[in-house]
Amino acid sequence: MAETDMDDLIEIIENEGNIDDIPMSIPMMPVRDVVVFIDMLLPLFVGREKSIKAIEESAKSHRYIFLSVQKDSDLENPGPDDVFLVGTVARVQKMLKLPDGRIKALVQGIAKGKIEKFERKRSWFKVKFDILTEEEIDSKPIEIEALMRNVRESSEKILALRGELSGDVGAILEQITSPGKLADLVASNLRLKVDEAQDVLETFDQKKRLEKVNDFLNRELELSTVQAKIQTHVKDEISKTQRDYFLREQVKAIHRELGDGDDKLAEIENYNEKIKKAKMPPECEKEALIQLKRLDQMHSDSSEAAIIRTYIDAILELPWSKSTKDFLDIKKAAEVLDQNHYGLEKVKDRILEYLSVRKLNPAIKGQILCFSGPPGVGKTSLGKAIARAMKRKFVRVSLGGIRDEAEIRGHRRTYIGAMPGRILQGLKQCGSNNPVFMLDEIDKLGNDFRGDPSSALLEALDSEQNSEFSDHYLNMPFDLSQVLFVLTANMTDTIPSALLDRMEIIRIPGYTHEEKEAIARKYLLPRQIKENGLVRRSIHISDNALDTIISEYTLEAGLRELERKIGTVLRKIARQIAEGKKGKFSVTRQKLIKFLGPPIYLPELDQEESQAGLVTGLAWTEVGGEPLYIEVSLCHGKGELSVTGQIGDVMQESARAAFSYTKANMDRFNIDRDDFENKDIHIHVPAGAIPKDGPSAGIAMATALISAFTGRVVNNNVAMTGEISLRGRVLPIGGLKEKALGALRAGIKTVVIPEKNRKDLYEIPQSVKNNIEFICVQELDQVLDIAFVKQDDEPERDQGDGVASEISEDGDSETGCPDDTDNGIASDNEVHCDDDIGRKNDNDVVAGEKEL
Numbered sequence: 061m062a063e064t065d066m067d068d069l070i071e072i073i074e075n076e077g078n079i080d081d082i083p084m085s086i087p088m089m090p091v092r093d094v095v096v097f098i099d100m101l102l103p104l105f106v107g108r109e110k111s112i113k114a115i116e117e118s119a120k121s122h123r124y125i126f127l128s129v130q131k132d133s134d135l136e137n138p139g140p141d142d143v144f145l146v147g148t149v150a151r152v153q154k155m156l157k158l159p160d161g162r163i164k165a166l167v168q169g170i171a172k173g174k175i176e177k178f179e180r181k182r183s184w185f186k187v188k189f190d191i192l193t194e195e196e197i198d199s200k201p202i203e204i205e206a207l208m209r210n211v212r213e214s215s216e217k218i219l220a221l222r223g224e225l226s227g228d229v230g231a232i233l234e235q236i237t238s239p240g241k242l243a244d245l246v247a248s249n250l251r252l253k254v255d256e257a258q259d260v261l262e263t264f265d266q267k268k269r270l271e272k273v274n275d276f277l278n279r280e281l282e283l284s285t286v287q288a289k290i291q292t293h294v295k296d297e298i299s300k301t302q303r304d305y306f307l308r309e310q311v312k313a314i315h316r317e318l319g320d321g322d323d324k325l326a327e328i329e330n331y332n333e334k335i336k337k338a339k340m341p342p343e344c345e346k347e348a349l350i351q352l353k354r355l356d357q358m359h360s361d362s363s364e365a366a367i368i369r370t371y372i373d374a375i376l377e378l379p380w381s382k383s384t385k386d387f388l389d390i391k392k393a394a395e396v397l398d399q400n401h402y403g404l405e406k407v408k409d410r411i412l413e414y415l416s417v418r419k420l421n422p423a424i425k426g427q428i429l430c431f432s433g434p435p436g437v438g439k440t441s442l443g444k445a446i447a448r449a450m451k452r453k454f455v456r457v458s459l460g461g462i463r464d465e466a467e468i469r470g471h472r473r474t475y476i477g478a479m480p481g482r483i484l485q486g487l488k489q490c491g492s493n494n495p496v497f498m499l500d501e502i503d504k505l506g507n508d509f510r511g512d513p514s515s516a517l518l519e520a521l522d523s524e525q526n527s528e529f530s531d532h533y534l535n536m537p538f539d540l541s542q543v544l545f546v547l548t549a550n551m552t553d554t555i556p557s558a559l560l561d562r563m564e565i566i567r568i569p570g571y572t573h574e575e576k577e578a579i580a581r582k583y584l585l586p587r588q589i590k591e592n593g594l595v596r597r598s599i600h601i602s603d604n605a606l607d608t609i610i611s612e613y614t615l616e617a618g619l620r621e622l623e624r625k626i627g628t629v630l631r632k633i634a635r636q637i638a639e640g641k642k643g644k645f646s647v648t649r650q651k652l653i654k655f656l657g658p659p660i661y662l663p664e665l666d667q668e669e670s671q672a673g674l675v676t677g678l679a680w681t682e683v684g685g686e687p688l689y690i691e692v693s694l695c696h697g698k699g700e701l702s703v704t705g706q707i708g709d710v711m712q713e714s715a716r717a718a719f720s721y722t723k724a725n726m727d728r729f730n731i732d733r734d735d736f737e738n739k740d741i742h743i744h745v746p747a748g749a750i751p752k753d754g755p756s757a758g759i760a761m762a763t764a765l766i767s768a769f770t771g772r773v774v775n776n777n778v779a780m781t782g783e784i785s786l787r788g789r790v791l792p793i794g795g796l797k798e799k800a801l802g803a804l805r806a807g808i809k810t811v812v813i814p815e816k817n818r819k820d821l822y823e824i825p826q827s828v829k830n831n832i833e834f835i836c837v838q839e840l841d842q843v844l845d846i847a848f849v850k851q852d853d854e855p856e857r858d859q860g861d862g863v864a865s866e867i868s869e870d871g872d873s874e875t876g877c878p879d880d881t882d883n884g885i886a887s888d889n890e891v892h893c894d895d896d897i898g899r900k901n902d903n904d905v906v907a908g909e910k911e912l
């Protein structure tokens with residue numbers, strides 16, 4: 061065929077090629093990516109110049125061409141070494157010149173051949189080769205039969221999975237009886253990689269070839285099965301979406317028919333959008349959507365629908381993904397703390413250390429601060445200051461009196477009126493998931509049959525568990541790990557120990573007189589002036605007046621009452637100004653009576669006279685330190701001990717220890733044995749309505765007992781605190797600073813403390829030390845030495861015979877306790893039923909009775 065004819069469509073339709081017609085030497089065309097097997101009919105696109113030349117050369121004459129696979133398909137110009145020697149002799153059945161110059165040729169594999177020699181023809185090659193023929197196998201061993209059957213079945217399966225199985229395929233496969241041909245046919249349709257296909261081509265043993273193809277078939281079968289599965293799944297998904305859409309549309313139509321109107325649809329849509337926007341964790345979102353679906357299926361006016369609506373609203377109001385960015389500039393934080401709080405250096409330092417650590421390690425967990433101290437010392441306002449310093453939101457929840465676990469963790473939704481617990485309500489209120497969360501009055505938590513709220517708090521506070529805090533109402537976990545919990549308590553004794561264990565206690569003990577003056581000048585006065593609408597310039601409160609307000613109108617460790625009193629004074633001035641009075645207002649000590657009425661607290665009036673059987677102890681209560689008077693009275697009886705005044709178990713035991721010590725040492729103290737046998741001993745701690753507990757009144761009780769038995773007078777200017785052991789040793793106590801401040805307020809001059817508390821003295825403000833002498837002791841004998849009025853100083857007494865003085869002859873001193881007169885052994889220092897008697901008896905105590 062002339063070369064010029066190639067420009068047009070060339071059709072060569074000939075009879076199939078015949079091996080015997082194949083010339084010895086034919087053009088060779090390197091092919092990429094495809095192996096042509098015998099009998100395989102394949103369209104080839106020929107684009108390379110040398111290949112076009114080769115195929116044209118073939119088309120011009122015998123139309124046979126040797127197809128050899130390139131070893132590297134990227135090679136543009138492969139030489140003899142770059143092609144496999146075993147290839148296929150093919151016949152060009154059809155050729156078509158495409159407009160872009162390429163040729164599309166339909167070729168059919170005729171025989172397998174192995175190149176013997178390459179002959180270069182300008183850009184292309186002609187090759188001499190050997191034809192590789194295969195023997196026909198007439199009687200096939202059963203093994204080959206089984207292999208062939210397997211290959212046929214697997215091929216059909218693959219085609220079925222691909223959806224390409226037609227009725228003819230089975231018949232065609234069945235017709236092929238030669239294992240080699242079957243292997244070639246299947247391999248040519250298997251989408252094998254070039255290397256694998258070449259390997260099959262080069263395997264001349266028919267059985268082995270079929271085995272290889274069988275292996276490839278099995279692999280392909282597996283792949284096709286998985287692929288088919290994936291496709292089915294995708295199809296199912298698509299049809300499910302379509303089905304859902306269709307059903308939803310139907311539901312909408314039904315709602316419309318039922319008269320539910322579009323409102324409900326809009327409501328559901330609205331909720332749906334809000335749930336998506338809330339960015340809650342996937343499992344919570346899933347639960348919310350389930351509830352929404354339930355709502356969708358209900359009548360919108362049903363009571364159940366109302367419950368679900370409230371529930372979904374509660375979920376949506378929670379700050380799932382809303383948080384504030386922490387501001388951790390330590391210098392600025394220090395300024396914020398100083399702006400609002402005077403003194404408290406140790407506390408402020410601790411807060412700044414805490415913030416510094418958070419700055420360096422934002423992921424730090426497990427630090428929970430608890431401010432402990434009397435009311436009004438600034439615990440809450442310090443918490444607020446931390447929030448301001450960190451630029452976090454602040455939320456405060458008071459736990460005082462909470463007995464029901466559900467208050468913390470929420471009620472289960474099955475209860476009518478159920479709602480989330482206080483913690484989640486707090487978060488909802490502040491709208492951020494990382495606020496400073498103040499849990500106030502943690503020491504006032506109670507527990508009863510409704511559960512133990514402290515156990516719910518444990519979960520909220522424990523950094524290991526609180527990322528999945530579960531509220532009963534919500535019934536899904538909420539992450540509290542970003543919340544900064546700050547707790548407050550008046551005292552730590554009543555905090556459940558498991559909770560106490562998780563927190564760092566920072567004590568704020570109360571303020572001295574001087575500190576109160578400074579705080580009042582710097583903070584309280586300006587604030588009250590502003591709140592009452594006054595101008596600072598027009599108000600002057602003299603130092604003397606302020607001093608008097610503090611000492612005679614307030615008796616507290618904190619500052620609330622002081623601020624209220626200042627507020628009262630300023631309100632009166634505000635009224636005068638509102639009534640038209642002009643000028644500068646100055647508040648002096650004299651004017652205070654007009655503003656505040658007569659003084660309320662005059663410490664010296666509170667103090668009892670020095671007397672036997674009355675000792676001043678020091679108590680540490682939740683409102684700070686205060687004096688605690690211990691009275692001992694001996695009455696005619698059988699030596700029984702009774703202790704009254706609402707005192708707790710520990711204090712009861714302490715009283716017994718003091719009693720046992722006194723009894724065991726009665727000889728040393730010169731106490732008559734009969735006194736223990738014939739008298740009932742009554743220890744009373746006044747202010748009987750207020751519960752008291754703790755061991756620190758031990759030495760005060762022992763002193764009061766010994767004083768009552770011996771009649772020795774106890775100095776009313778001496779207060780004491782310390783636990784007593786049965787051997788008379790004085791053991792250490794807690795809350796010394798609070799007690800010292802209480803003693804100062806009460807005008808006490810000497811305080812006896814355990815030697816082991818000497819180290820705590822450095823915490824006591826100098827202003828307190830200037831007014832009170834602290835004496836450290838180890839033994840009770842030392843206490844008695846200090847407490848008992850020196851006998852020379854004691855009021856005049858009867859000089860008796862070495863025994864506690866007897867009742868006076870006329871029995872006058874026994875007023876109200878006539879029994880004592882009966883046996884004539886009542887000691888003079890017994891505190892009698894009549895108030896006056898006690899004091900009178902002081903004078904009756906025998907002097908010089910005993911050296912202690």
Ligand SMILES: Nc1ncnc2c1ncn2[C@@H]1O[C@H](COP(=O)(O)OP(=O)(O)OP(=O)(O)O)[C@@H](O)[C@H]1O
Pocket residue numbers: 400401402403404433434435436437438439440441442500548550579583618619620
């Ligand atoms: N060191 C201080 N400097 C300035 N003002 C203070 C100081 N301590 C307390 N205050 C003020 O005293 C008032 C009472 O403080 P706050 O309410 O914080 O007390 P609290 O210890 O939390 O009491 P409670 O235990 O009763 O809750 C607040 O107005 C506070 O600003």
